[in-house]
Amino acid sequence: MKTYTPKKSDIKQNWYIIDAKDRILGRLATTVANKLRGKDKPVFSPHIDCGDFIIVINADKIKLTGEKKYNKTYYHHSGYPGGLKEEKITQIKEKNPTKVLELAVKGMLPKNRLRKNLMKKLKIYSEEEHPHKAQNPQPLEV
Numbered sequence: 001m002k003t004y005t006p007k008k009s010d011i012k013q014n015w016y017i018i019d020a021k022d023r024i025l026g027r028l029a030t031t032v033a034n035k036l037r038g039k040d041k042p043v044f045s046p047h048i049d050c051g052d053f054i055i056v057i058n059a060d061k062i063k064l065t066g067e068k069k070y071n072k073t074y075y076h077h078s079g080y081p082g083g084l085k086e087e088k089i090t091q092i093k094e095k096n097p098t099k100v101l102e103l104a105v106k107g108m109l110p111k112n113r114l115r116k117n118l119m120k121k122l123k124i125y126s127e128e129e130h131p132h133k134a135q136n137p138q139p140l141e142v
Contacts, residue, residue: 004043005045005048006043006045006048006050010043011038011043011048011050013050013051013052013053013121014052014053014138015052015053015055015132015135015136015137015138016035016052016053016054016055016137016138016139016140017054017055017056017057017130017132017137017138017139017140018031018032018054018055018056018057018139018140018142019057019058019139020056020057020058020059020061020062020101021058021061022061022063023062023063023142024062024063024064024065025062025063025064025065025068025100025101025104026065026104027142028056028062028101028104028142029101029104029105029107029108030108031140031142032054032056032101032105032122033105033108033109035051035052035054035140036051036052036054036105036109036118036119036121036122037050037051037109037110037118038050038051038052039051046110047114049114049117049118051118051121052121053121053122053123053135053137054121054122054123054140055123055124055125055130055132055137056101056122056123056124056125057125057127057128057129057130058125058126058127058128059097059098059100059101059124059125059126060093060097060098060126060127062100062101064089068089069089069090070090072088072089073086073087073088073089074086074087074088074089074092074103097126098124098125098126101124102119102122102124105119105122106119
């Protein structure tokens with residue numbers, strides 16, 4: 001018996017739109033990451049990109065639960081001595097409101113060559129308008 005591996009022609013990639021208004025960050029990011037990978041499809045294969053395209057609107061209206069608004073910090077190191085950079089989630093949200101969701105989803109995707117291609121299929125906008133009307137995205141309830 002052989003293991004089934006889907007071909008490019010077998011994979012159908014749909015476009016979905018998610019309204020992030022009053023949604024909790026982690027729960028929304030989990031749903032988006034699973035749809036991007038295609039884990040909800042019967043032809044899922046971990047080494048093949050078989051997920052869908054996701055458009056997220058109203059990303060600036062995402063909720064944070066608990067004390068994350070005050071305590072959550074993102075760290076980045078430049079590689080040089082004393083190069084540790086830290087930034088609070090509120091500072092990131094003020095500068096770029098879409099970055100918070102982008103970082104959350106990126107952390108939930110596999111840390112390999114697929115991640116870059118999967119992140120290209122995620123489109124995040126801080127308002128209602130988006131330039132992907134021609135793709136006819138279907139609304140997705142979270």
